[in-house]
Amino acid sequence: MFARLSKLSKPARIALIVVVALIALVILAVIAFNIYIRTTYSSFYDQAREEFPIPETNSGFVEQDIDYLEQADAWLFSGYMNKQSTCPILRRDGDGRVAKVYVRMPDGELYGKYHGSGITSTSEYVFLTTDSGYVVLSAPDVANAKDGDTVQVLGQRELGFAPAFLSISNDILYTGEFYDGGAYDTPEEHHMDTPNGERNSAIMYAFVPDPTGFFGYSELPEFVYSIPDKVQGVCVTEEGSMVLSTSWGLSGSHLLVYSNQLGAQDDAFLVDGTEVPLRYLDSSSLIQDILAPPMTEGVTVVDGRVYVGFESASNKYVFGKLYPGGDMVYSLEVASPLGE
DSSP: OOHHHHHHHHHHHHHHHHHHHHHHHHHHHHHHHHHHHHTTTHHHHTOOEEEEEEETTTTEEEEEEEEGGGGGGGEEEEETTOSOOOOOEEEETTSOOOEEEEOOOTTTBSSSOOOOOEEOOOOSSEEEEEESSSEEHHHHHHHHHTTTOEEEEEEEEEEEEEOOEEEEETTTEEOOOOSSSSSSSSGGGGOOTTTSSSOEEEEEEEEEEEEEEETTOSSOSSEEEEEEESEEEEEEOTEEEEHHHHHHHTOOEEEEEEEEOOOOOOOOEEEEEEEEEEESSSSTTEEEEEEEOOOOEEEEEETEEEEEEEESSSSTGGGGGSTTTTEEEEEOOOOTOOOO
């Protein structure tokens, strides 16, 4: 090898040395970045378990939320396709195969101009966010659709705000908004000082089951929550731990775990002219704060474990591809308000 190198001209040898040095520098940088990620977010990795890959991360899909469709033993992913006009639901079946399921809106257009920020389901229906509420699909239609099939929206609901997440836990449907103080603002009446003296700038509705309501849920929320900034997802364990996934940009994410053991009404919030009980989520009810890698998105709870995905390994953001697990769904157990 050295004999061959000696035959190269001096400029060629210098160029080769520079290329090799740059490659070595990139390798060292990636190794250092991996060490930084694993060290900085050790509290997450020490208790989290890799489950399965987020589908289509190398094909333009930017994951926003995850849901388990129990009757089909399948995982549903909502999000958007970077630089594409349609946003299919991705269904990951039990055997690992992935199907793209397109959604036909009431106006005949394909679901595409929305962010796909939230998806959740019951045995009968799948709920998917729009920019002002959510739409409802048949769960059997979504479960049985073949790759490339289109399912028709059954109904559409307006909420009066732009939902950033959507989740059904313990039969209650939660949906709320995202605030970051810059690109994503919220109405001034949603900005509140909590009893603990902290400032929340977003709200979340909690709808309870109602057989006479909109596809099985009450017309008005049973509760309204005042929530922290930058919430990307929510779920609630059977023990009453409410988990908020909060993230924005390259900063570390936080899985905030609150006690959802509701006591007396804290306050009231006006919804369509009706006073609804208002609860505040602040440090007084916070029982755990798990620092996680950047760009956590939606969360869901299955068999007592909280599942969470990331958008960092998508082609849009890329950097999550540089460390193992950036393109994976993880699960972990969280603290219980019962102290168990």
